[in-house]
Amino acid sequence: MSNVRALPLLDRSEAPAAAVVPCCPPLSERPFTAEEAERTARMFKALGDPVRLRLFSAVASHEGGEACVCDISDVGVSQPTVSHHLKKLKEAGLLTSERRGTWVYYRVEPSVLAAMGQLLAVR
Amino acid sequence: MSNVRALPLLDRSEAPAAAVVPCCPPLSERPFTAEEAERTARMFKALGDPVRLRLFSAVASHEGGEACVCDISDVGVSQPTVSHHLKKLKEAGLLTSERRGTWVYYRVEPSVLAAMGQLLAVR
DNA sequence: CTTTTGCTTCGACATCTGTCGATCCCTTGC
DNA sequence: GCAAGGGATCGACAGATGTCGAAGCAAAAG
Numbered sequence: 001m002s003n004v005r006a007l008p009l010l011d012r013s014e015a016p017a018a019a020v021v022p023c024c025p026p027l028s029e030r031p032f033t034a035e036e037a038e039r040t041a042r043m044f045k046a047l048g049d050p051v052r053l054r055l056f057s058a059v060a061s062h063e064g065g066e067a068c069v070c071d072i073s074d075v076g077v078s079q080p081t082v083s084h085h086l087k088k089l090k091e092a093g094l095l096t097s098e099r100r101g102t103w104v105y106y107r108v109e110p111s112v113l114a115a116m117g118q119l120l121a122v123r
Numbered sequence: 124m125s126n127v128r129a130l131p132l133l134d135r136s137e138a139p140a141a142a143v144v145p146c147c148p149p150l151s152e153r154p155f156t157a158e159e160a161e162r163t164a165r166m167f168k169a170l171g172d173p174v175r176l177r178l179f180s181a182v183a184s185h186e187g188g189e190a191c192v193c194d195i196s197d198v199g200v201s202q203p204t205v206s207h208h209l210k211k212l213k214e215a216g217l218l219t220s221e222r223r224g225t226w227v228y229y230r231v232e233p234s235v236l237a238a239m240g241q242l243l244a245v246r
Numbered sequence: 247c248t249t250t251t252g253c254t255t256c257g258a259c260a261t262c263t264g265t266c267g268a269t270c271c272c273t274t275g276c
Numbered sequence: 277g278c279a280a281g282g283g284a285t286c287g288a289c290a291g292a293t294g295t296c297g298a299a300g301c302a303a304a305a306g
């Protein structure tokens with residue numbers, strides 16, 4: 001189950017690194033369609049849990065924009081729950097993970113952050 | 124039930140209108156505390172539902188930044204459900220409502236939008 | 247006052263979500 | 277090979293959430 005694909009917020013295939021291509025216009029530009037709302041809500045929902053927000057913040061603020069799970073798993077819930085939330089953040093396209101030897105490192109997708117910021121831009 | 128107070132994202136008591144005082148530092152500045160995460164997650168959660176996102180976008184993109192419920196309630200769910208979601212958005216501090224005669228108007232809280240944008244600022 | 251219209255609240259219900267302990271998988275070290 | 281440790285998955289379960297129809301409430305119209 002859960003074959004949810006990461007959000008194609010940004011076309012990373014050959015776009016220059018600085019070019020942020022948001023999935024949707026700013027919230028205040030025009031009413032969202034059902035599909036736009038569905039995609040975008042997934043990101044907001046991912047950050048709509050306190051534990052996930054702490055995990056995301058911990059990764060985002062860690063040096064190099066990445067952190068080992070062992071460095072950030074002190075958020076008051078059990079280890080399986082931490083893993084569960086990190087998975088959710090990955091499915092939302094906000095984090096990526098990579099195993100390096102014993103440890104697994106999570107890193108933020110800065111372009112996605114920027115795209116979300118543009119969603120909130122005031123008209 | 125549901126005596127949830129609006130988020131004190133911005134001290135509106137006597138601050139100048141342009142001064143955005145976010146509740147929390149940018150997500151990537153330092154790891155969020157439990158309390159910061161709790162408060163901030165409430166906002167993201169409010170936008171983490173497709174119907175609410177459409178309603179919010181409809182209000183935000185409406186001229187004058189406000190809209191009558193009758194103008195935006197065509198989002199594919201029943202009218203009580205629309206009312207339910209608008210209430211949630213109000214409780215999250217993202218919208219305010221005001222009755223003027225027959226109709227009820229909802230309007231966005233622009234400072235809250237700006238504060239959320241700052242949360243997503245890249246370090 | 248009665249009716250109509252716009253919106254909220256209530257009650258009920260199915261589904262989703264967060265949480266945990268137990269277990270499994272993968273890598274390293276012996 | 278085997279043991280140890282980091283991390284993911286599984287199964288279960290209580291509580292939260294989205295949804296609706298019915299009923300209630302407030303303002304305007306007749």
